[in-house]
Amino acid sequence: MTSRLEALCMEKGLKMTGQRRVISQVLSEADDHPDVEEVHRRAVQIDPRISIATVYRTMRLLEDAQVIERVDLGDGRARYEEATADHHHHLIDTRTGRIIEFASPELEAMKERIAHELGYKIVGHRLEIYGVPLDDAADGIRDEEERP
Amino acid sequence: MTSRLEALCMEKGLKMTGQRRVISQVLSEADDHPDVEEVHRRAVQIDPRISIATVYRTMRLLEDAQVIERVDLGDGRARYEEATADHHHHLIDTRTGRIIEFASPELEAMKERIAHELGYKIVGHRLEIYGVPLDDAADGIRDEEERP
DNA sequence: TCTGGGATTGCGAACGGTTTTCAGTATGAT
DNA sequence: ATCATACTGAAAACCGTTCGCAATCCCAGA
DSSP: OOOHHHHHHHHHHHOHHHHHHHHHHHHHHSSOOOOHHHHHHHHHHSSSOOHHHHHHHHHHHHHHHHEEEEEEEESSSEEEEOSSSSSSSEEEEETTEEEEEEEOOOHHHHHHHHHHHTTEEEEEEEEOOOOOOEEHHHHOOOOOOOOO | OOOOOHHHHHTTEEEEEEEEEEEEHHHHOSSSOHHHHHHHHHHHHHHOOOOOOHHHHHHHHHHHSSEEEEEOOSSSSSSEEEESSSOOOOETTTTOOOOOEOOOHHHHHHHHHHHHHHTEEEEHHHHHHEEEEHHHHHHHHOOOOOOO
């Protein structure tokens, strides 16, 4: 069966090898923001003869082809998500690591305005919010402070 | 002569060694966002017997003491600036690497509101805008696309 | 002012994520 | 089916950063 990403890759004229097919499948099925090691872990479950090097190479390939997007969440490793048309950002739960996506047109507009006032045209941007659940915070549950 | 950061360090009760004094001076005089290597480069010019390891250690020390702040601009290395009371963000000129600081109370408020709507209390956040000068963009000068 | 001992330093080795090299393998245009 | 080409696996190289260890420094107390 052809995964969504695989179709996208063929559309872009990429050579479809077995490992690319598997990685595409893994990424199509993912609804989180896996890092390379995690993608590899999942890929190996489908076909054990996929090396981590190939995963790295394929992620870069897919990124360059704009099929996926790299997300830098400041934890020292690259995470990925499927490329989407609309801009969105991430709220990271520092307690659990859960990542919540959100979009805000007003925020986009404001950002655009700020850049313009500074004499710049935006070519990229990123916003991350680190937070803790309101109710937990109220409970006064201790937050083992990571460096955000 | 005692640099501004050196005074701050003594206030915090840190043991003032020769190399810490030099690094404090370098940071006090910096008005940009140097990475560790750059700080080392400048420190060595004042006293050649400072190792890069010590710079790494001192930067972390000063960061923990909230004397300086780490800035992750997504270029794979840590950059630093003096700690300030007010939150601000960075606009990075992708053409030149120049970093422009800006603050926006409205933006802060909006961010706060978004987090609250998602049920979170903010413990940290970061916003970076990558852009090119408006006039350059208008001229149609080619932008050698880095991965932002 | 001199001293003792814990903190700090320099060096090089180790580390974790990522990229590259290279020889062997698979792909898909013919 | 064939063949040039692109791709792959394994291991080494890389790069920013941290760590282990012996030597050194700082400074409170004498």
